[in-house]
Amino acid sequence: MMSDEYLVECKIDDDDDDDEEEDDYDVKKIHPSPPPPPQFSSTPSLTQVEIRDPYGVNKHLKVEFSDVLAEPASTHSYDRVWVYSGIAFESMRLWGYRCLSALCAVPLSCLCGCLFALLACMHIWCVMPCIQVCHTCLPCVRSLWMSVVNIFITPFCASVARCCSGINVMYSKE
Template identity: 30%
Template sequence: MADFNLDNRDPNDINQHIQVAFEDVLAEPEGIRSMNCVWKFTYKCFTLWKQLCYNIATLCCGLCIAMNWGCIFAETAFYHIWYITPYLKWLEINCTPFKKLFRMCLSCCLDPICESVGTVFHACKK
């Protein structure tokens, strides 16, 4: 098992869009304020219940969801390693002759036209 940081659980910042701190959710503008004791208790209540509900949800569901996502990503890796990448290689190998034939046909048809047009414009001078 790889070592990981228990303090920084989002080292790649993939969940920066989720802002659920008290200051990100509740705010009182200038001119309208609750009493300080209410605001402090609101902060403590919000923080406690947010953390408690999150802990209960992760305790009840987190392991099952992690196992599900592990299986999904294992399946994705399996398909890429054993099906998609070899299939793309097979297509690359089998399409190479058609690619060469297409280039030859374009070269035979378009090179004389492009050279003629180039000669015409080369002859035009100010």
């Protein structure tokens, strides 16, 4: 079954207002066909590699030079110092990230993958079976607990209530 992302919308021009004077047998303008799905296209389109943060998880990391450094109106450095500082900041941010990600990305992604694999394994093979066993055994435990309550606790509470029902407390101001 084909997913919805590969469906193509075909626009059909049914406007007869412009063609009232023309015969219906005239050839209408042919609209260009929509682009083919990405796997059949020979031209590059946005791929998974180009869209690296599709859900906007790291929106807070879009840092510019003006977000970090700013000079007040009363004190300004030389214009060249400010321009070169901006260039140095942007290039060090870009190349520093590239170098650190080249060193750390693969090992950290392996560690994160192992961590998520461990969590998934624990959830599938330990947590969910324990929860299912509890759901299976709870009716038996519930009926046992209700028997204990009805045999021991209910008569005790009823007798204490009868003993205390004759007590009257009067409050008066003297």
